[in-house]
Amino acid sequence: MESFSKTEMQHTLSPIDGSVFVSRQLADEHQLLACVEQATAAYNSAEASWKLTPLSQRKALCKQAIEQLLSHKEDIAKELSWMMGRPIRYAAGELAGVAERSDYMIEVCQQALADIQLEEKPGFTRYIKRESLGTVLVIAPWNYPFLTAINAIIPALLAGNCVILKHSAQTPLCAERLYQAFKEAGLPEGVFQYLHMSHANTAKLIAHEQINYVAFTGSVYGGQMVEKAACGRFIGVGLELGGKDPAYVREDADIDSAVETLVDGAFFNSGQSCCGIERIYVHQHAYDEFVSKAVTLTKQYQLGRADDPSVTLGPMVRTSAADFVRQQIADAIEQGAIAHIDEALFPLSQNGTPYLAPQILTDVDHSMSVMTQESFGPVVGIMKVSTDEQAIRLMNDSDFGLTASIFTQDIDLGLELGERLQTGTFFLNRCDYLDPALAWTGVKQSGRGCTLSQLGFEQLTRPKSFHIKHR
Structure with missing residues (x-):
């Protein structure tokens, strides 16, 4: 894998007055690789593997994280207005959508992730399990920074995956707010992390062998870059690329x-x-x-x-x-x-x-x-x-x-x-x-893949067949 680019500063200019609203140092190679290693360890840990954590516990932790996020909605509304220019009178409304979508995905995950039972066949037991993938990289945009991110984060975690979030340079505080919410909810270390990264390092991270799925929302050009970075890795790539x-x-x-x-x-x-x-x-x-x-x-x-x-x-x-x-x-x-x-x-x-x-x-x-x-x-x-x-x-x-x-x-x-x-x-x-009960998907240059609804869980799991012959 190519080496990562050197660390640099990222400055977010507010559209309100052009001032620098927030500055963050971008992650260096050591931080990037440490993040992936931590996610991999949390996923595979012999003592506390996230993929083996009971679904009931994963549901409770996700619900608690959303409650923690909503408890800061007034401060978040101000941050949204300054980072991306949404009128303050509407800014907090996005979090209501986060709650609606999260509640629905938590409600239906039991059914969406259930084993697929087949008709009886004498002398055999057959069924299909939905297994988690590993580490999911979520690349979120600035225009609906919480909604677009939560579409992938919640079902990914519910399915037993670990998540690394890379948010737009325009809305870096959204990644930090989500991380803090999951941390306060008590998620095990390494299960949910975020990175502020350059485009070049993001592409190299997609190519990392321990990244198992990429959920991207953004421009057609950005989607092409994600596909190019993932080319030859045979991993799933979900692309939501906008429309006319x-x-x-x-x-x-x-x-x-x-x-x-x-x-x-x-x-x-x-x-x-x-x-x-x-x-x-x-x-x-x-x-x-x-x-x-x-x-x-x-x-x-x-x-x-x-x-x-x-x-x-x-x-x-x-x-x-x-x-x-x-x-x-x-x-x-x-x-x-x-x-x-x-x-x-x-x-x-x-x-x-x-x-x-x-x-x-x-x-x-x-x-x-x-x-x-x-x-x-x-x-x-x-x-x-x-x-x-x-x-x-x-x-x-x-x-x-x-x-x-x-x-x-x-x-x-x-x-x-x-x-x-x-x-x-x-x-x-x-x-x-x-x-949230309907599949969110597009055709042509609007992308491919699916989020929301029960079908959204299929993108974040893989089928594993069990074929048992009895004596």
């Missing part, structure tokens, strides 16, 4: 409900959501009403510092991200798109800053990058369609396939249309929500 999620509003839809739901789906978290709404197709008979009401609602957002309780739209995570969206908007307008939101309504929205006004574009088409490339910002294009067939074709005309939504009062027809969409999750009359 569409919605279709049919002529018979409840327009007020569709507007409220989709505007929130497009602009919550400043549009920085993997399953956020990035393109909307509206039937021509509902188009004018939908656009008018969507523009009116969007103008009500308050853009400002994330630590201001009155603010409903915070800055993007960094200026370069805002500049990318600005360029998409400018290119679309140059190609004939119409911008409906006057940026002057949002005085803080200025070039050279991460503060960006929300924008609705019409007269858009798929020759424009704003309708085909992931924006990950507060912009949405709205396109008029004349038929269901046209809408489905345009919704599927994408390199991504994470979620897709249809709004209609005809449930049966909506389901029929949903069957034809190339997507991991189909929503009817809602969007931008993860139900």
Whole structure:
């Protein structure tokens, strides 16, 4: 294995004012290897092997860890606002989702991890066990730093794996908060650890022979780098890589409900959501009403510092991200798109800053990058369609396939249309929500693998068959 790069400092700049919010020294080679050795020892220990710890005990410890995490929700909310720019009024809400997802996974793990019993065969006993893998490396992003991490951490631990968490350089305190919660809950040493690492060292860690699975959430480019680092190791790699999620509003839809739901789906978290709404197709008979009401609602957002309780739209995570969206908007307008939101309504929205006004574009088409490339910002294009067939074709005309939504009062027809969409999750009359009982997965460049639901445990275990012949 190649040598690890030398240690260096990591500085997290707050999108609120550009100041250094937190600095951390990145792990050196000794710390990285010691972390892996500790996880391996905790997994295989003859005296206190985590994989042999009773499931009831693993469940209790995970539950206690989440309770410990939630007890610090006010402080965590402030940290989130400063690290990634989410308005303080919404920041603590992510922890409610952590509790919901964790509770569900703890509830269903007994069934999800149970042995698979086969029909009786005279003279034989046969069954299939679900065995843990070993050490799981979780690489988490900054946009939903606790939710995305917990999707893999809790089922991995419940299944009997040890976990090493590498969090985004933008949200390092999230890794430390999770570590502290599990430590206070009483997890044995080495079962859950974190590392602040450079990209180069992360790639080399993935190549380490004692890393048995990688759960990555991030960009398509990042997913390609993870696959490359794991190439030839024959380990599982779960990739959640984002999307360009569409919605279709049919002529018979409840327009007020569709507007409220989709505007929130497009602009919550400043549009920085993997399953956020990035393109909307509206039937021509509902188009004018939908656009008018969507523009009116969007103008009500308050853009400002994330630590201001009155603010409903915070800055993007960094200026370069805002500049990318600005360029998409400018290119679309140059190609004939119409911008409906006057940026002057949002005085803080200025070039050279991460503060960006929300924008609705019409007269858009798929020759424009704003309708085909992931924006990950507060912009949405709205396109008029004349038929269901046209809408489905345009919704599927994408390199991504994470979620897709249809709004209609005809449930049966909506389901029929949903069957034809190339997507991991189909929503009817809602969007931008993860139900922990449902598999979270994507197709095409949205990635591969699965988290949440009972199926999520299958990614973090391996089947082992038992075939016993009796005398």
